[in-house]
Amino acid sequence: MTENFEDTIAAISTAMAPxxxxxxxxxxxxxxxxxDRVYTGKKEKRxxxxxxxxxxxxxxxxxxxxxxxxxVMVMRAPHSxxxxxxxxxxxxxxVLATRRVLEAVIHAGARPAEPGEFTKRAFLNGRIDxxxxxxxxxxxxxxxxxxxxxxxxxxxxxxxxxxxxxxxxLLYETAHIEAALDDPEHMSLDGYGPQLRRIVVQQRxxxxxxxxxxxxxxxxxxxxxxxxxxxPNAGKSSLLNLxxxxxxxxxxxxxxxxxxxxxxxxxxxxxxxxxxDTAGIRNASDKIEQIGVTRAIDQAKDADLILYVVDRSVPxxxxxxxxxxxxxxxxxxxxxxxxxxxxxxxxxxxxxxxAKYGEDLSEPVIxxxxxxxxxxxxxxxxxxxxMFFNGKIEFNDQIYxxxxxxxxxxxxxxxxxxxxxxxxxxxxxxxxxSIDLMGAIDALGRITGESLGEDLVNEIFAKFCMGK
Ligand code: GDP
Numbered sequence: 001m002t003e004n005f006e007d008t009i010a011a012i013s014t015a016m017a018p019x020x021x022x023x024x025x026x027x028x029x030x031x032x033x034x035x036d037r038v039y040t041g042k043k044e045k046r047x048x049x050x051x052x053x054x055x056x057x058x059x060x061x062x063x064x065x066x067x068x069x070x071x072v073m074v075m076r077a078p079h080s081x082x083x084x085x086x087x088x089x090x091x092x093x094x095v096l097a098t099r100r101v102l103e104a105v106i107h108a109g110a111r112p113a114e115p116g117e118f119t120k121r122a123f124l125n126g127r128i129d130x131x132x133x134x135x136x137x138x139x140x141x142x143x144x145x146x147x148x149x150x151x152x153x154x155x156x157x158x159x160x161x162x163x164x165x166x167x168x169x170l171l172y173e174t175a176h177i178e179a180a181l182d183d184p185e186h187m188s189l190d191g192y193g194p195q196l197r198r199i200v201v202q203q204r205x206x207x208x209x210x211x212x213x214x215x216x217x218x219x220x221x222x223x224x225x226x227x228x229x230x231x232p233n234a235g236k237s238s239l240l241n242l243x244x245x246x247x248x249x250x251x252x253x254x255x256x257x258x259x260x261x262x263x264x265x266x267x268x269x270x271x272x273x274x275x276x277d278t279a280g281i282r283n284a285s286d287k288i289e290q291i292g293v294t295r296a297i298d299q300a301k302d303a304d305l306i307l308y309v310v311d312r313s314v315p316x317x318x319x320x321x322x323x324x325x326x327x328x329x330x331x332x333x334x335x336x337x338x339x340x341x342x343x344x345x346x347x348x349x350x351x352x353x354x355a356k357y358g359e360d361l362s363e364p365v366i367x368x369x370x371x372x373x374x375x376x377x378x379x380x381x382x383x384x385x386x387m388f389f390n391g392k393i394e395f396n397d398q399i400y401x402x403x404x405x406x407x408x409x410x411x412x413x414x415x416x417x418x419x420x421x422x423x424x425x426x427x428x429x430x431x432x433x434s435i436d437l438m439g440a441i442d443a444l445g446r447i448t449g450e451s452l453g454e455d456l457v458n459e460i461f462a463k464f465c466m467g468k
Contacts, residue, residue: 009113039060150217207410
């Protein structure tokens with residue numbers, strides 16, 4: 001528990017922008033009493049005397065000065081998001097009005113909340129575990145439908161349940177070993193090694209499955225880092241515009257200026273492509289020296305996907321060969337652009353050329369497209385889906401690990417279980433088994449927050465946004 005846990009906190013929970021309504025949230029022991037000091041209802045009835053889950057119309061005042069009219073919601077502990085007494089004030093969404101209401105609430109005795117403090121209290125009050133608290137943040141920052149669904153699954157406890165299942169199984173075995181070591185006269189561990197080994201293999205497999213989902217999970221949540229490569233005039237910016245959709249392109253043309261956008265996000269089939277250095281792409285055709293290749297080399301290095309645009313209406317040249325070298329070990333899609341024009345470069349020619357640059361390129365993904373005529377976009381989308389998610393993202397019962405912190409904990413748990421197996425195989429004493437089993441249990445507990453120090457918990461919540 002934090003030292004100020006007894007405080008009643010308040011914050012603006014909506015975005016600070018002109019909008020229909022703004023919400024000021026108050027949570028803590030004195031939430032209703034504090035709200036009563038700023039709220040005046042029609043019938044002069046105090047909020048403290050109102051029923052659970054009721055909404056009231058009235059005015060908010062600060063030191064006797066009327067600030068705004070508002071709807072006020074009453075939620076009593078433990079039946080609220082934080083598990084504490086909570087009042088939500090819906091006022092007008094003007095930046096100033098909302099801020100004045102918050103100030104009034106602070107004057108009346110609440111303390112400004114820290115970022116994430118409402119959710120932190122929900123966690124400390126046992127309403128949700130840590131992975132669920134993190135899911136709340138993931139929902140708020142979801143960039144696409146899949147990220148949202150995955151975060152919602154996590155909030156509903158999908159990861160917690162799975163982790164708890166594995167943890168319980170390991171706890172049971174650890175307790176068994178400890179009990180036997182304590183009372184060797186009545187409990188024997190003879191022949192237990194192979195039995196434990198089977199269980200450890202099984203649970204390690206479960207952990208491994210979760211870890212395997214992490215790559216897709218990361219892509220779902222963060223998007224696919226994409227770089228478009230190609231020589232000048234190949235059609236890179238035309239492709240970018242096609243992907244972005246027509247309207248954006250028109251806007252760009254009118255502006256006619258350098259856009260200093262470094263990254264553009266595109267949602268296709270629920271997947272987010274993060275296209276890097278779009279300003280560079282747009283400028284490249286003006287400046288021959290920025291042949292796109294030199295500029296993009298750095299980014300291509302840590303890209304998840306390279307879209308290599310080939311102008312199929314002209315022969316390949318040195319720029320193309322440079323790019324082929326560059327994409328050797330990368331997930332790439334080779335786009336033969338300008339399919340509306342007669343073709344100097346065919347798929348077979350590309351295949352032959354690429355094969356010269358390494359085995360990885362022996363089965364390249366090549367497709368024809370016309371950025372100008374808008375032909376072939378669907379093929380491209382399908383290819384991306386196939387490349388990263390084997391065709392479709394399955395959401396029936398697949399759990400995706402999207403959080404780097406969870407991934408690290410799972411890796412540690414897997415490592416500990418490997419040690420357990422080694423100890424069994426090497427016929428080490430039984431207490432070696434239980435030490436590493438406990439290591440795994442501890443690592444898994446870090447995901448749900450069970451075995452995590454206060455400092456780390458604070459650090460996690462500090463990354464949350466204000467008012468949540
Ligand atoms: P970048 O230098 O790679 O960004 O290439 P641009 O996108 O600026 O395109 C260069 C030129 O090729 C422009 O005149 C485009 O209109 C043209 N272009 C791009 N894609 C196509 C296409 O699919 N077909 C045809 N016929 N022209 C295209």
